[in-house]
Amino acid sequence: MSHAVIARLSAPLVWRRPKNMARKLAEFGATEAGSALDMLRASELCPDPRLRRIFLRHALDEARHARLFRHAADQLDPRARHELSSRAQSHQRLRDLYAELGAEAFLAFVLRAEQSGEGHFRALVNELGRSEPELATLFLAVAKDEQFHVAYSAHWLTRLAGPRRPARIRAERLSSLWLAWRRAGRQIGERVSWVLGVLLYFAVLPPFALMLRRLESDDPGWKPARSLPSSIEEARRQF
Amino acid sequence: MKVLGVSAYFHDAAAALVEGSEILAAAQEERFSRTKHDAELPLRSIRFCLEQSGLEARDLDAVVFYEKPLRKFERILVSHLRGLPRGAGQFTRAIGTWLGDRLWIRDEIAKAVGCPKDRVLFSEHHLSHAASAFFSSPFDSAAIVTVDGVGETATTSIFRGETNSSGSKIELLSELHYPHSIGLLYSALTAYLGFEVNEGEYKVMGLAAYGKPRFLDALASTCRVGSNAELEVDRRYYSWSRSATQSFTSRLEALLGPARTPGTPLVLPAAPGSAAERYADIAASLQAFTELYLLSLLEEAKCRTGESKLALAGGVALNAVANRRLIEEGPFQSLFVQPAAGDAGGALGAAQWVSHVLDGAPRAGGLKSALLGRAEDPAHVARYLDDCHIPHRRFDDRGALFREVARSLASGQVGAMSRGRFEWGPRALGARSILADPRGPSTRDRVNRKIKLREPFRPFAPAVLAEDASRWFEPVPGREDLTTAFMCSVAPATLEAQRELPAVVHVDGTARLQTVTKEGSADLYALLEAFRDETGIGVLLNTSLNLKDEPIAATVADAYSVFARSELDFLVVEDALIERSTA
Ligand SMILES: [Fe+2]
Ligand SMILES: [Fe+2]
Ligand SMILES: [Fe+2]
Numbered sequence: 001m002s003h004a005v006i007a008r009l010s011a012p013l014v015w016r017r018p019k020n021m022a023r024k025l026a027e028f029g030a031t032e033a034g035s036a037l038d039m040l041r042a043s044e045l046c047p048d049p050r051l052r053r054i055f056l057r058h059a060l061d062e063a064r065h066a067r068l069f070r071h072a073a074d075q076l077d078p079r080a081r082h083e084l085s086s087r088a089q090s091h092q093r094l095r096d097l098y099a100e101l102g103a104e105a106f107l108a109f110v111l112r113a114e115q116s117g118e119g120h121f122r123a124l125v126n127e128l129g130r131s132e133p134e135l136a137t138l139f140l141a142v143a144k145d146e147q148f149h150v151a152y153s154a155h156w157l158t159r160l161a162g163p164r165r166p167a168r169i170r171a172e173r174l175s176s177l178w179l180a181w182r183r184a185g186r187q188i189g190e191r192v193s194w195v196l197g198v199l200l201y202f203a204v205l206p207p208f209a210l211m212l213r214r215l216e217s218d219d220p221g222w223k224p225a226r227s228l229p230s231s232i233e234e235a236r237r238q239f
Numbered sequence: 240m241k242v243l244g245v246s247a248y249f250h251d252a253a254a255a256l257v258e259g260s261e262i263l264a265a266a267q268e269e270r271f272s273r274t275k276h277d278a279e280l281p282l283r284s285i286r287f288c289l290e291q292s293g294l295e296a297r298d299l300d301a302v303v304f305y306e307k308p309l310r311k312f313e314r315i316l317v318s319h320l321r322g323l324p325r326g327a328g329q330f331t332r333a334i335g336t337w338l339g340d341r342l343w344i345r346d347e348i349a350k351a352v353g354c355p356k357d358r359v360l361f362s363e364h365h366l367s368h369a370a371s372a373f374f375s376s377p378f379d380s381a382a383i384v385t386v387d388g389v390g391e392t393a394t395t396s397i398f399r400g401e402t403n404s405s406g407s408k409i410e411l412l413s414e415l416h417y418p419h420s421i422g423l424l425y426s427a428l429t430a431y432l433g434f435e436v437n438e439g440e441y442k443v444m445g446l447a448a449y450g451k452p453r454f455l456d457a458l459a460s461t462c463r464v465g466s467n468a469e470l471e472v473d474r475r476y477y478s479w480s481r482s483a484t485q486s487f488t489s490r491l492e493a494l495l496g497p498a499r500t501p502g503t504p505l506v507l508p509a510a511p512g513s514a515a516e517r518y519a520d521i522a523a524s525l526q527a528f529t530e531l532y533l534l535s536l537l538e539e540a541k542c543r544t545g546e547s548k549l550a551l552a553g554g555v556a557l558n559a560v561a562n563r564r565l566i567e568e569g570p571f572q573s574l575f576v577q578p579a580a581g582d583a584g585g586a587l588g589a590a591q592w593v594s595h596v597l598d599g600a601p602r603a604g605g606l607k608s609a610l611l612g613r614a615e616d617p618a619h620v621a622r623y624l625d626d627c628h629i630p631h632r633r634f635d636d637r638g639a640l641f642r643e644v645a646r647s648l649a650s651g652q653v654g655a656m657s658r659g660r661f662e663w664g665p666r667a668l669g670a671r672s673i674l675a676d677p678r679g680p681s682t683r684d685r686v687n688r689k690i691k692l693r694e695p696f697r698p699f700a701p702a703v704l705a706e707d708a709s710r711w712f713e714p715v716p717g718r719e720d721l722t723t724a725f726m727c728s729v730a731p732a733t734l735e736a737q738r739e740l741p742a743v744v745h746v747d748g749t750a751r752l753q754t755v756t757k758e759g760s761a762d763l764y765a766l767l768e769a770f771r772d773e774t775g776i777g778v779l780l781n782t783s784l785n786l787k788d789e790p791i792a793a794t795v796a797d798a799y800s801v802f803a804r805s806e807l808d809f810l811v812v813e814d815a816l817i818e819r820s821t822a
Binding site: 035037041043044049052053056059060063064067074078079080081082196218219220221222223224225227228229230231232235236237238239 | 273301303307308309310344345357359360361362363366393409410411412413414415416417418419435463465467469470471472480500502503522593596597615623625626627628794795796797799800803804
């Protein structure tokens with residue numbers, strides 16, 4: 001439901017202008033590439049042969065999605081991928097989710113993420129079916145893969161967790177809430193340091209700046225030889 | 240003394256573990272985290288180094304960070320203050336990241352490693368580069384030159400290194416300071432040419448071969464070189480000291496023409512009068528300017544040290560084309576370049592500095608092999624392939640495997656090999672490599688088609704049996720070139736190579752060769768021998784096992800994932816052979 005609403009609301013903003021579309025597709029590409037890495041690592045770490053096989057297949061699906069999205073982004077605007085912010089790309093740095101969570105919690109996480117992904121892409125198919133038929137076809141193909149990912153992770157979660165499955169899913173909801181909260185906390189932290197930085201910049205630093213400008217210049221010449229740290233004691237210093 | 244070196248928070252994070260003169264393990268974080276140029280604290284590389292050497296954190300005598308963080312912080316502060324009131328946004332962002340983790344690096348490292356805080360030491364950025372070059376070289380005494388973008392404040396340094404019966408020492412003779420930096424100038428023009436900084440420099444080097452240096456004078460007017468290799472960058476053209484996002488100004492565009500938009504196609508060889516021709520000419524001019532500057536820098540280093548041998552490191556030392564010219568025309572008899580010459584290499588150098596200089600460990604002949612990374616357990620590989628139902632054949636006999644691979648390559652197949660410990664440094668040296676027969680005019684296109692998405696103007700490199708090298712590539716008469724074992728220089732191809740091996744010869748008639756010895760890489764050496772038995776030629780085309788924009792493979796899953804997404808004909812992982820026809 002919420003996916004449909006979001007798709008409806010975002011359509012005029014995102015899915016009408018090639019530049020914005022390209023950016024969105026590039027972001028999707030980065031996300032899919034990130035999940036491909038998570039799944040690939042899971043396939044290496046998981047001891048169950050059947051699960052590891054299915055994780056590998058899942059990884060290759062996500063890698064294919066990444067390629068499709070990036071290709072579509074490049075078609076619309078070759079700059080989009082280069083301009084992706086480092087934050088949008090940073091979640092590519094995997095956290096070894098499988099190692100952190102263990103098989104059951106990992107599957108609960110995958111189930112939730114894939115459900116959300118499938119919902120999102122199906123909503124976009126509905127929204128863009130007429131205005132962007134090619135993209136809608138792409139999203140539909142991807143949504144079908146996500147459907148398979150939902151199905152297998154649901155199946156395996158039941159199989160491994162049995163009666164604990166509802167608890168696992170509840171815990172996963174909590175943990176993703178917690179993750180979101182942590183992200184918010186981090187953003188608040190960044191804001192605070194930004195405010196501090198601005199204060200420092202305008203209130204405290206100008207006198208020093210004037211002094212420095214008078215004292216030193218960016219002298220382009222060779223600096224004289226100086227001695228390097230020569231003992232463990234000196235090497236402890238950070239300056 | 241067991242010393243762990245760590246580099247992080249700038250370009251390429253890495254960890255290296257040294258005991259005495261032995262490098263027990265060294266790896267760049269991107270291989271594990273699968274994020275290109277990952278600069279975060281290298282937790283996985285640290286864990287790998289400990290596991291590889293069977294040590295616990297408490298066994299470490301010291302953990303050394305590759306630079307002095309507060310000195311760097313001071314440089315960033317000061318350069319912002321000078322720029323006041325411009326760059327407020329950049330300043331506040333920088334403060335944020337520094338307050339976030341970098342100012343607490345001692346605690347962060349102690350926590351990450353699990354060691355007491357007083358074991359954490361700090362080297363200096365250029366000293367770490369210098370130590371990595373000198374202590375990895377076979378030289379007892381040498382000039383050491385380090386050139387990169389910027390460390391704490393230094394951008395270019397001249398050292399002298401010496402090892403004698405009383406121990407080893409490194410002296411700093413002189414240095415140039417930020418913002419005057421040939422490395423940052425190269426990066427600024429890399430950005431101008433529409434490539435990603437810290438990634439596209441190789442592409443600029445490849446592009447340069449297609450151009451003529453007709454902008455050399457124009458470039459020289461933006462950056463003055465003094466008679467003793469002093470460097471003065473003109474701030475009217477370059478803005479890296481004032482902006483994190485824009486390193487050149489509109490004035491540079493007025494001088495050279497509009498900058499290239501990233502991602503736009505670049506068709507080469509370029510049509511006369513086209514924008515592509517201008518970009519290739521600018522790349523060629525930049526390359527020429529850099530080479531001329533480095534030559535004058537070497538003269539200065541020779542003059543200040545009186546040494547006959549040179550060890551080189553820092554990001555600029557990865558410029559293989561320049562390195563050849565330094566060997567041919569420079570004042571030194573011998574040249575060594577450390578394979579991880581960029582910031583990753585600082586982790587190794589910091590550890591070597593503590594071990595040899597502070598602790599007085601004796602030396603043992605220099606770096607013989609760059610295979611210092613993680614190896615996959617063959618049993619794990621076998622089980623992974625079985626579990627994932629990936630059809631493959633297993634070979635108990637390495638000779639039989641390599642004979643089969645050599646036959647496939649000779650018949651025109653393109654395959655990959657992932658065996659043993661992976662490489663230290665940015666280059667694939669045969670442990671995680673895509674390989675092909677270098678003969679025949681169509682090979683280059685075939686490889687490009689099978690692994691896709693690579694800029695077609697970038698050359699492929701040859702791996703050659705060391706004893707056959709002079710048949711195919713011109714050595715420098717009277718000079719000792721210690722850079723080819725790690726692919727750190729180019730050489731002109733002989734007439735025979737130009738005729739027989741077109742796939743590995745660049746448009747300018749050179750090749751970035753790797754000379755392969757048994758000591759350097761037993762597997763690649765044996766495969767080259769098998770290929771020579773098959774074809775009479777001990778040369779293979781060698782390129783890294785990855786797809787575009789991804790780090791080189793580390794594990795069996797990484798390698799298989801490249802195979803599955805490309806059209807490679809086969810993949811060797813440890814003793815298993817996976818073939819496209821059956822996979
Ligand atoms: Fe997906
Ligand atoms: Fe999925
Ligand atoms: Fe550096």
